Amino acid sequence: MTETLNNICLDQEVIVKQIKGDGMLKRRLMDLGFIPEASLKCILISPFKDPKAYRINNNTIALRNIDAKNIEVVYANN
Amino acid sequence: MRTIKVALVGTPNVGKSTIYNALTKNNVHTGNWAGKTVDFTKGECVFQDIKYEFYDLPGTYSLLAKSKEEVIATDFIFNGDFDVAVVVVDATSLDKGINLVVQTQEIFKKVVVCVNLIDEAKKKGIIIDFDLLKRNLNLPLVKTSAKQKEGLEDLLLTIKQAQALEYLDINYGILEDKIKLIEEEIKDTSKNKKWMALRILENNKHYIDMFNNLNLLDLGSKTKQAKEELENVDISLEIVIKIRKEVKRKLTNVVKYKNYDYDKKALKVDKILTSKLWGIPIMLIFLFGIFYLTIEGANLPSNLLFNFFQGLEDNLSNILEFIKLPNVLIDLIVNGIYKTLYWVVSVMMPPMLIFFPLFTFLEDLGVLPRIAFNMDKAFSKCDACGKQALTMCMGVGCNAVGVTGARIIDSKRERLIAILTNVFVPCNGKFPTLIAIITMFFMPFTNKYSGLFGALVLTLFIALGILVTFIISFILAKTILKGKASSFTLELPPYRWPNIWETIKYSVKNRAIFVLGRAVKVAFFAGFIIWFIANVKIGNTAIITYLIKFFNPFGSILGVDGVVILGLLLGFPANEIVIPAMLMGYLETSTLTDFASVGVLKDILLVNGWSVKMAICFIILMMFHYPCSTTLLTIKKETHSNYYTFLAFIIPLLVGMGLAFLINILF
Numbered sequence: 160m161t162e163t164l165n166n167i168c169l170d171q172e173v174i175v176k177q178i179k180g181d182g183m184l185k186r187r188l189m190d191l192g193f194i195p196e197a198s199l200k201c202i203l204i205s206p207f208k209d210p211k212a213y214r215i216n217n218n219t220i221a222l223r224n225i226d227a228k229n230i231e232v233v234y235a236n237n
Numbered sequence: 238m239r240t241i242k243v244a245l246v247g248t249p250n251v252g253k254s255t256i257y258n259a260l261t262k263n264n265v266h267t268g269n270w271a272g273k274t275v276d277f278t279k280g281e282c283v284f285q286d287i288k289y290e291f292y293d294l295p296g297t298y299s300l301l302a303k304s305k306e307e308v309i310a311t312d313f314i315f316n317g318d319f320d321v322a323v324v325v326v327d328a329t330s331l332d333k334g335i336n337l338v339v340q341t342q343e344i345f346k347k348v349v350v351c352v353n354l355i356d357e358a359k360k361k362g363i364i365i366d367f368d369l370l371k372r373n374l375n376l377p378l379v380k381t382s383a384k385q386k387e388g389l390e391d392l393l394l395t396i397k398q399a400q401a402l403e404y405l406d407i408n409y410g411i412l413e414d415k416i417k418l419i420e421e422e423i424k425d426t427s428k429n430k431k432w433m434a435l436r437i438l439e440n441n442k443h444y445i446d447m448f449n450n451l452n453l454l455d456l457g458s459k460t461k462q463a464k465e466e467l468e469n470v471d472i473s474l475e476i477v478i479k480i481r482k483e484v485k486r487k488l489t490n491v492v493k494y495k496n497y498d499y500d501k502k503a504l505k506v507d508k509i510l511t512s513k514l515w516g517i518p519i520m521l522i523f524l525f526g527i528f529y530l531t532i533e534g535a536n537l538p539s540n541l542l543f544n545f546f547q548g549l550e551d552n553l554s555n556i557l558e559f560i561k562l563p564n565v566l567i568d569l570i571v572n573g574i575y576k577t578l579y580w581v582v583s584v585m586m587p588p589m590l591i592f593f594p595l596f597t598f599l600e601d602l603g604v605l606p607r608i609a610f611n612m613d614k615a616f617s618k619c620d621a622c623g624k625q626a627l628t629m630c631m632g633v634g635c636n637a638v639g640v641t642g643a644r645i646i647d648s649k650r651e652r653l654i655a656i657l658t659n660v661f662v663p664c665n666g667k668f669p670t671l672i673a674i675i676t677m678f679f680m681p682f683t684n685k686y687s688g689l690f691g692a693l694v695l696t697l698f699i700a701l702g703i704l705v706t707f708i709i710s711f712i713l714a715k716t717i718l719k720g721k722a723s724s725f726t727l728e729l730p731p732y733r734w735p736n737i738w739e740t741i742k743y744s745v746k747n748r749a750i751f752v753l754g755r756a757v758k759v760a761f762f763a764g765f766i767i768w769f770i771a772n773v774k775i776g777n778t779a780i781i782t783y784l785i786k787f788f789n790p791f792g793s794i795l796g797v798d799g800v801v802i803l804g805l806l807l808g809f810p811a812n813e814i815v816i817p818a819m820l821m822g823y824l825e826t827s828t829l830t831d832f833a834s835v836g837v838l839k840d841i842l843l844v845n846g847w848s849v850k851m852a853i854c855f856i857i858l859m860m861f862h863y864p865c866s867t868t869l870l871t872i873k874k875e876t877h878s879n880y881y882t883f884l885a886f887i888i889p890l891l892v893g894m895g896l897a898f899l900i901n902i903l904f
Binding site: 183190192194195203204205209217221222225226 | 304473610617623725729730731
């Protein structure tokens with residue numbers, strides 16, 4: 160079952176299915192390692208619940224929920 | 238002497254600038270956050286009779302040329318006006334760096350890989366098979382730990398011996414045939430045709446224009462055919478995926494982890510620093526703690542310095558009398574220039590020597606991006622960018638630095654918001670003044686808690702500055718800089734324990750002494766001007782008295798007096814001299830001719846009718862008025878616009894006058 164990245168639970172490993180949208184944001188996300196097949200998890204939630212930080216490729220990247228919505232993921236253990 | 242030009246390429250926050258500084262003895266500050274180097278700088282060093290010229294390019298994640306920094310870096314490499322490209326790679330996060338190595342190899346032939354932060358990798362239990370990595374990459378490779386200055390000579394020798402290799406040829410799968418088609422329509426060149434064809438294929442306007450300007454293209458039916466056949470393919474994604482595959486292949490079996498949880502401790506710290514309950518309070522406590530240490534610690538040395546310089550005053554007079562200078566000149570030098578100078582030095586130096594090392598320490602440790610992470614929601618509510626929190630932190634050092642630093646914000650609209658509001662965080666030119674006034678008027682207790690109370694008051698004023706930043710950002714985003722918040726990606730770098738000694742050395746040399754030097758320079762002339770207007774008389778009255786009388790009615794509307802207004806006007810070149818200027822104004826009109834310590838300054842102010850309310854109005858006006866001349870010039874340079882420079886001038890001035898006026902009539 161696919162889910163958008165902003166909705167995943169804390170510390171749950173997920174795998175990127177696809178990145179929607181285009182332009183600058185998509186390119187930036189791909190540079191940071193958000194590409195299909197990449198696995199990642201949400202490790203930090205800021206005090207106001209937005210943005211959240213994700214661990215991907217040994218880096219920690221913070222994304223606003225509205226941007227994370229563009230990333231479709233599936234849970235890793237499915 | 239042989240000269241080798243070297244381009245330093247690297248991902249953000251990889252220690253590129255540290256290497257650059259260590260080699261060239263330049264002082265680019267290397268904060269622990271992505272995008273600290275926003276422009277590129279040039280420096281050189283000589284080693285074994287060879288001159289090395291280094292170009293420190295802005296940190297980028299890739300060379301696919303979309304963001305501002307990427308374009309700067311990629312253009313530089315593509316134009317190839319240098320001899321060797323050194324790609325600096327983070328040993329604790331190899332794939333990020335190798336991604337850049339691979340992309341550099343597609344554009345440039347002489348590449349050296351520099352794996353930096355090896356000490357940190359070791360500490361984290363990351364084991365790297367360097368021989369295998371070297372074989373896989375087939376490139377010269379050097380291990381460095383720039384912070385410890387290890388491996389730097391090795392790096393220079395490797396640069397010297399670097400050979401030109403073939404461009405890296407990545408297999409782009411379904412794109413390959415089309416690349417071949419387009420290559421046929423690119424004229425003969427020493428540049429990599431394949432890389433050029435890829436840019437054409439993904440319709441990168443910037444590069445297509447550039448290739449055209451270089452007269453390298455002869456595009457026609459084949460290119461058109463190639464593009465048409467790939468109409469339904471996401472070319473950019475295809476390219477990125479193929480590059481990633483190549484990186485993965487090169488890193489197969491290279492990295493092993495001693496224990497998988499190597500950053501468990503850092504994560505624990507992060508969870509607390511960004512927690513719902515503690516995130517915001519901890520940030521305020523950091524702020525408060527720095528202020529407290531600064532206020533408490535600066536008190537005694539300030540008084541000592543003051544007494545010391547004052548003690549020299551008579552000696553200076555005696556010497557000047559001895560060499561038979563006219564009395565007017567002696568008065569000018571001693572009471573004009575010398576007094577202003579030592580006031581600035583003794584009041585400003587101690588707080589700066591404490592404040593800046595502390596602040597730089599937090600910066601190097603990597604705390605600032607966490608602050609941006611915590612605060613982003615508030616900025617996004619204002620339709621601004623969370624990275625504005627970083628430019629605000631830089632503004633604490635110097636507003637001109639904050640304005641330049643706003644380049645880390647991608648969206649032009651959000652960048653302008655950050656620039657126009659930067660002056661609302663007090664820069665270090667204002668801090669000592671704020672601290673001095675707060676020490677005098679808001680520390681009612683003479684016991685050990687007075688320092689705590691002073692720090693609290695200062696924290697509250699800074700909080701007011703932050704609040705005003707949000708309000709003005711919000712208003713700007715709804716009016717003249719209308720728009721929705723753009724996307725936001727922020728890297729939270731690993732914590733890095735700074736080299737304490739380097740931190741102190743850097744912050745003292747480049748921040749404290751720099752600011753102090755500027756203050757002294759300005760104070761020198763200001764002292765002269767102030768003495769001049771205080772001593773040259775028209776009729777029987779000094780010019781300064783006319784000026785003060787002239788500004789008095791205006792000042793009284795804002796809850797202050799003519800002297801304060803005059804001080805703020807004279808402080809336009811540098812905020813540091815506002816108080817010395819005021820002091821001269823008061824000394825001219827009051828009977829007090831000598832004061833024993835900084836504490837007695839309060840008496841001077843009290844004699845001239847200062848109250849707590851007036852102190853508050855003064856602090857408001859001090860915090861919120863036009864930026865200093867340096868900052869305004871920087872804003873003009875960054876925005877290329879008289880209109881925005883004018884806004885940057887008028888908005889804070891109106892805010893300050895409005896607030897002071899309100900406080901004056903309400904209380």
